[in-house]
Amino acid sequence: MYPNDGFRELGRQECLQLMAKMPVGRIVFTRQALPAVLPVNFSLDGDGAILLRTSAASELVRAVDGAVVAFEADDVDAARHSGWSVVVTGSATVVTDPAEYQRLARTGPLSWAPAPQEVLIRIEPELVTGRELIGGRSLYGVDLAS
Numbered sequence: 001m002y003p004n005d006g007f008r009e010l011g012r013q014e015c016l017q018l019m020a021k022m023p024v025g026r027i028v029f030t031r032q033a034l035p036a037v038l039p040v041n042f043s044l045d046g047d048g049a050i051l052l053r054t055s056a057a058s059e060l061v062r063a064v065d066g067a068v069v070a071f072e073a074d075d076v077d078a079a080r081h082s083g084w085s086v087v088v089t090g091s092a093t094v095v096t097d098p099a100e101y102q103r104l105a106r107t108g109p110l111s112w113a114p115a116p117q118e119v120l121i122r123i124e125p126e127l128v129t130g131r132e133l134i135g136g137r138s139l140y141g142v143d144l145a146s
Helices: 012-020 059-064 098-107
Strands: 007-010 024-031 034-041 050-055 068-077 082-094 118-123 127-133
Touching (some): 007 012, 012 068
Antiparallel strands (some): 068 082
């Protein structure tokens, strides 16, 4: 980033704290050798790992288990032209350890589209980046920060 470009870099902890407040994000993965993006509800585990709950039979499970994925969450105020965006990149795995599954099932997200057989997907936060748009402008070019 260049100084005074209207953006502020966010640190890892700040990124995770902002993400923890959001109920929905987007998982980016590969489907048939092409990028795919799906909106999903999620939560964060205590160590910052992203948790998703989905149908065991879903295409998402087959596509991401053992793969490197990206996950994005943001909050935007369109009227003020401000907001933030966080991207987490890491390995996604289906939680298979029974004790870990039971722990995460109690504290993790509930699926907004419940299925008879659900699994938990865990994304390890290997790379966490974010930025905040500061000093947004109105539609007429008036600086709202003043």
